[in-house]
Every structure is written in C-alpha cells, then in structure tokens.
Amino acid sequence: MGAPQFLSRAAPCAAPPKAALVGVALDLPLDTLFTYRVPAALCARAGPGFRVRVPFRGRPRVGIVAEAPAPPRPGRVLDVLDAPDAEPVLGPDLLELGRFVARYYGASLGEALAAMLPRGVRHRRAGRERVEARATPEGAAAWQAQAEDLADAQRRVLRHLVRAADWLPLGALLQTARVSASPVRTLARRGLVELARRRDVADPLVAATRAPGPPAPPPTPTAEQVRALQRIEAALGAGGYAAFLLLGVTGSGKTEVYLRAIEAARRQGRQALVLVPEIALTPQTVARFAARFERVAVLHSAQGEAERAAAWRCIRAGEVDVVIGPRSAVFAPVPRLGLVVVDEEHETSFKQQNAPRYHARDVALVRARDAGAVVVLGSATPALESWANAQEGRYGLLRLRERVPGRRLPTVQVVDVGAPDEQPGGRSRFSRTLRVRLREALAEGGQAILFQNRRGFATSAACARCGFVLRCTECDLALTYHRSETRALCHLCGHERALPRACPECALPGLALRGAGTQTIEAELASIAPGAVVARMDSDTMTRREAYEEVLGRFGRREVDILVGTQMLAKGLDFPGVTLVGIVSADLSLAQPDLRANERTFQLLAQVAGRAGRGERDGRVVIQTRLPDHPAVRWAAAQDFESFAAEELRERRAHAYPPYARLLRVLVRGASPEAVAARARAVQERAVRHAGTGCQVLGPAPPPVARVQGQWREQILVKAPDHREIARVLAALRAAPRPRARVEESYDVDPYGA
Numbered sequence: 001m002g003a004p005q006f007l008s009r010a011a012p013c014a015a016p017p018k019a020a021l022v023g024v025a026l027d028l029p030l031d032t033l034f035t036y037r038v039p040a041a042l043c044a045r046a047g048p049g050f051r052v053r054v055p056f057r058g059r060p061r062v063g064i065v066a067e068a069p070a071p072p073r074p075g076r077v078l079d080v081l082d083a084p085d086a087e088p089v090l091g092p093d094l095l096e097l098g099r100f101v102a103r104y105y106g107a108s109l110g111e112a113l114a115a116m117l118p119r120g121v122r123h124r125r126a127g128r129e130r131v132e133a134r135a136t137p138e139g140a141a142a143w144q145a146q147a148e149d150l151a152d153a154q155r156r157v158l159r160h161l162v163r164a165a166d167w168l169p170l171g172a173l174l175q176t177a178r179v180s181a182s183p184v185r186t187l188a189r190r191g192l193v194e195l196a197r198r199r200d201v202a203d204p205l206v207a208a209t210r211a212p213g214p215p216a217p218p219p220t221p222t223a224e225q226v227r228a229l230q231r232i233e234a235a236l237g238a239g240g241y242a243a244f245l246l247l248g249v250t251g252s253g254k255t256e257v258y259l260r261a262i263e264a265a266r267r268q269g270r271q272a273l274v275l276v277p278e279i280a281l282t283p284q285t286v287a288r289f290a291a292r293f294e295r296v297a298v299l300h301s302a303q304g305e306a307e308r309a310a311a312w313r314c315i316r317a318g319e320v321d322v323v324i325g326p327r328s329a330v331f332a333p334v335p336r337l338g339l340v341v342v343d344e345e346h347e348t349s350f351k352q353q354n355a356p357r358y359h360a361r362d363v364a365l366v367r368a369r370d371a372g373a374v375v376v377l378g379s380a381t382p383a384l385e386s387w388a389n390a391q392e393g394r395y396g397l398l399r400l401r402e403r404v405p406g407r408r409l410p411t412v413q414v415v416d417v418g419a420p421d422e423q424p425g426g427r428s429r430f431s432r433t434l435r436v437r438l439r440e441a442l443a444e445g446g447q448a449i450l451f452q453n454r455r456g457f458a459t460s461a462a463c464a465r466c467g468f469v470l471r472c473t474e475c476d477l478a479l480t481y482h483r484s485e486t487r488a489l490c491h492l493c494g495h496e497r498a499l500p501r502a503c504p505e506c507a508l509p510g511l512a513l514r515g516a517g518t519q520t521i522e523a524e525l526a527s528i529a530p531g532a533v534v535a536r537m538d539s540d541t542m543t544r545r546e547a548y549e550e551v552l553g554r555f556g557r558r559e560v561d562i563l564v565g566t567q568m569l570a571k572g573l574d575f576p577g578v579t580l581v582g583i584v585s586a587d588l589s590l591a592q593p594d595l596r597a598n599e600r601t602f603q604l605l606a607q608v609a610g611r612a613g614r615g616e617r618d619g620r621v622v623i624q625t626r627l628p629d630h631p632a633v634r635w636a637a638a639q640d641f642e643s644f645a646a647e648e649l650r651e652r653r654a655h656a657y658p659p660y661a662r663l664l665r666v667l668v669r670g671a672s673p674e675a676v677a678a679r680a681r682a683v684q685e686r687a688v689r690h691a692g693t694g695c696q697v698l699g700p701a702p703p704p705v706a707r708v709q710g711q712w713r714e715q716i717l718v719k720a721p722d723h724r725e726i727a728r729v730l731a732a733l734r735a736a737p738r739p740r741a742r743v744e745e746s747y748d749v750d751p752y753g754a
Ligand code: ADP
Pocket: 219, 220, 221, 222, 225, 248, 249, 250, 251, 252, 253, 254, 255, 256, 404, 405
C-alpha cells in the first residue's frame, strides 16, 4: 500500500491496517476505554500515549490512546477524527504510571492521564490568551457603598478584586471567589469590572544568570551532610532504585544535601525532580536551585497555560536538569530520571483532593522504583507512615541532628494559659509570658512571628441568651466574623452576610463573638505592642502571589516588626531577624476530628518553632496551651521527633490506625438527604459483603461537616490490614451500578482528615 506523500517521513505503521482499532482513555469518571478505528492516514500518529480527537456523544473530545491495537468489538465503531501530534504525549513509563494511579486510587484511566498533563498540553492551542480582571473605580465605589443590587456572587468577586487592587487572572479569581464566570460577565457589562486579554510569555527556563548578583559559593558541608550524601551518591552509583528518609531538624541544611545529590545525578546525565509544597514554591526557593544549576524548570498551577506547556516540552526534550514543582510535577516527562526529592514530605498538600486522589510522595516512590531512580524524602517532622517505613528498613535513614554552624535551636517555653498568674483578668489572647517576651524581643530590635491557625476575627457569633449560632445557609458550619470586612463568612463555601444587630431567634441585641482568629490577634496587638508595625498573612490578605511576596519582602527588609498569620507561616520562611515565635493556641489543631490530629499538631508546632533562631541571635518560642502535658506539645517543645513518633506509633498500633492499617473513605453526597442515606447504606452493605476477615467497615455516618454548599454527605470508612484488601473492596464498589442521578460517590484511598 502506497503511503500518502505527507506521511513518508513519519514512522511506519506499527500495527497492520486491519488491526487499527485503538482503546482511548477519556477524562470522564467512566471506568472503561472507548474503541475507535484509526484511518490509515493517521496510523503513525495514533499509537499508545498519543493524543487523538474522537467523537463522543455527538461532540469531539481529546483523549489518549491507551491500548493499540485494541481487541475488536461488536457494534458500530467510529473513526478517530484527528491525531494532532507527531510524538506521543506520554511515553510507555508514564502511561504505566497512569495505570498504577488509576488502579491504586480508584479513578478512571482517563482521569489519571488527564491529571498527568498540563492543560496546555492536553488541549494544545498555541499562544493561548488568558483573561484578567480588575475592579473599575465605579466597582470599588459600589463595593464600598455595599450596593444593595449586588448578588452574593458578584459581591464576592468585587471583594476579591477591590482587595487585590490589581489585575487578577480570571481563572484564579473564579477559584478564590468560588463563582462561575457569569457574575464576572454581569459585572463587566455594568462597568464595575474591567476585563483584558493577555498573551502568556513562554519563558520556561529559570536561567541562573537571572539570580541577582553572582551566586554565593556553596558552603562546606558539615560532617552529617557528608555522611548523608555519601549514601545517596553510592545509591546513584549503583544505578538502581533506592529510597531514603532525610530526617533533619529545621535549619540543618537539608537543601544543601538535595543540591549536591542533584549534582551527582546530573554528572550521570540524569535529571532530578524536586517536589515542594505549593505554598513553599516561592521565588526564594527556586533561586536557591537556579543559583546552582543552569537548566532549571518550574512547573506550577499559577503559571499561564502556555508557559507551563512550554516548560513541559523543554523537560521532555531533555533540555532541563532540574524540575521543581508541586505535586503534579511528579509526572514531569524527564527522559532519564535519576533522582526524586520530596521536600517537606509530611505536607498534606501532596495529596490531591479530587479524582485521582493521589499522593505525590507515594507516586514518586512508584515512579522511581520503575525508573531505577533514587528517592530522598526530607522533613524535620516526617509523616508517621514514612517514619515506620524507615524504621522497618524499607527506606535508608539519614539524620541531620544539628543545625548548620552558627545556628542553635531555639529555647521553647510552654505556657499553660489556664494558670492564674498567666491571665491576670480580661479576655486577652496573650498570656503574661507572651506579652513579656514580645516586648522584650521588640525592645532588643528583634522581629516576631505570631501564629494563629485560624483566620477572621471571631469563629462564631452566638446569642448569649438563647444559644442561637449564626450559621451558613448552605453548610453545616458556624460563620466566622471578619472585622476588616465587617461581614460574617463561611470558610467552606464563601457565603457571607452582615452581622444581624439582634438575635434572629429571641431578639436580644448584639450577638456575642467568640473564638479568636488572626484578625483578633492583630487587633489586640494595637494595645499590647503600640507602635509596632504589624502585618497579617492569611488567605484573606494573600489572595495573590504578589501579596505574599510583598509582605515577605517587607518583613525581610525589617519594615515589619510582627507578622501574624495562619499555617502559611509555618513553611520554610528563613528570616534571621526573627527572635520570637509565639503560638497563640496550640489547642486548635488538637481538637480536630482527625486520627492524625496529634501528628498534625506536633508538625505544626515543631515547624513554626523552627522559624526562630535562624540568625546570629538566639531564638525563643512561646507555645500557649491548656494542655501543657500533651505529648504533641511536650515533644514539639523539645524538638524531639523520634520520641513523639515512638509514643504516637504505639497509640496507632493499639487502635489499628495507619500506618498499621489502610483506609478507604467513600463519600456519598447529594441534595436529598434520603437519597444520600439510601446510597450510603447500599455502599456499606456491599463493602461488608466484599471485605475480608480483618477488615472493618465503619459507618455510614455524617462527616464532621454534614452539609457543604447544600450537599448532604455521608461517609463509609473501610479499614483493612493491607492495601490488597482495600483494593478488593474498592474494585467491588466500583463495579456496582452507578448511583442514581444527583447522588455522587467518590473514593479516597489513604485519605487524610479521616
Ligand atoms: P533546612 O531545609 O534543613 O531547614 P536549609 O537547607 O534551608 O535547612 O539550610 C539553612 C541555611 O543554612 C541555608 O541558608 C543554607 O544556605 C545554610 N547552610 C546549609 N548547609 C550549610 C553548611 N554546611 N554550612 C553553612 N551553612 C549552611
């Protein structure tokens, strides 16, 4: 058969023409491949891993060939419409990884593959434009006047734009304001919002030359760093898979170990992936890598589509030595993977919260094993799963016990806020000790960080007489009062309203405000530290990346004395001027209904405490709590991860909790509580039928927040001795007929927050 002229340069067709059927994975929650016929002219471009455009339910969709040739199938088979690429977008290794993700986490292959590719690659439209929005002066005025004719969603849009006082990418705006595009369009028509199109600049490589000034010479590694490196380099030299847990106290120089390990991989002509928590992906972080390597690429979700796609293509072409990114970077198409670093491996942001609900650290381990690469998981406070793996010899354990020369660990003081001499009257959030230490630090010219893991001013508004609590109309949650916006806000769905002047139930004037957030602390500082410059960092003030950079810049230049914030502050900030870190309430996170509440609290306290004492002067940490003897508090104060882990793991073993068991959470949700309950019961019965001995099926029961955005929720928890049992139950549940319309069912393997 004579090939048409335009195909003569393409690779010869691998499959004989009569077998030119392919199985295509589509980004739908349907657990099946769809069979299409490949026209002869396209057969060189429709092998495994290629993008194809296919007709599906009357309209074209882009999918990925997952099976070629596919077995014949009865019935009418439609033709592939187009195969736009000369090369597959996914090589055999990543296709296989996608199969693993789908299987392990109970997603469809199409969903898994879609999660692996940047949008700009999946739907390549060269030079994509993006739309940005900002409030017009009229819009700002309408917002300030609290114009009556604004719908809730429009109000939210305006609030974000007015606060940003700048252009915001439309995508980011819709996400933070939790609205669809239509209220924005309405506002634009009324002249309250302005829209503009911009082209992304494709500049995928972070050139080392762009770092300001000549790079500082690398420090001489400490003896502990040398020992850790020798083991990593030996593993790289051996050429096969190996995994290490790098347990290093805050400020012990873990990044220096990563940098030198990457250099070793580069010398072998292999690439490195560096996964960092989304919030830690700052220009400072990137600059540390860019100062050492020339060919560094960054992949992250705040990037423009085109920019991200361009970076992805450079990576695939082998033009990059180091890829840095958040969890999705675990799928970056590096041709010769040598090393994967997962920094702050205990961070929950490595777990994706929608399908496929994968954990990037765990996927990294699988990918490295298949590629014969080395993995380094680094943390001062590792996840107990990782710690158990290291204890049981599955990971090599590398320890950095000391901070780098010139830096000592801070002195930590635990203050029992219940003690009478700490609270001399009043309802202050500051104990006597914290006040004294704060004034001391400021008097000595130091800076302070105050940590309160809750935003807003009051976490509830309630009637002092009848007990009425102001709640979200859509969610089963009390509204948080935000003083700077003078509105009560739902932290789940963003619903907001004015504070009623009187109790709607019993008409008693004035609701009582209870519970402290970051705004409360900020407000109280005016009297505790008058004259100090205070900045607040939480998701209310940090709606844009630039705002975050700006506050950190001001803090770094010492234009700000006190930084008040939520857990945003806990990550990798390195400020030599900070001599005091105050944790206003350690008890907030202990009270969470989560089997990992102790672990989370320990991590948070130890990480926040690690922010002090990074400079010449010694640091001090004050932890306020009502539970001074709680193990999470005690061991965090001692910066003693290993003792905490030993104690907590005993508890986990006694209750058969992870890491000594595996969990599957099934969440059923819908607008009708009866339909949700019925489906949840059916799920539970099926799970019980398929669960082996040693498994437990718990529920159905409503999760801590039973209703979110008008959707009722019930969950079923399957607890099993190992993943094989979980996989069996998961397969059985997924094989069941889909739920009735308007009830949704989702699966979360190795869930968080259970
Ligand atoms: P970690 O990630 O363990 O908290 P970092 O890697 O951020 O610690 O290191 C803290 C600081 O110490 C950085 O400024 C780094 O440049 C510096 N540093 C790292 N290793 C050394 C060393 N061997 N000697 C001196 N300074 C070092």
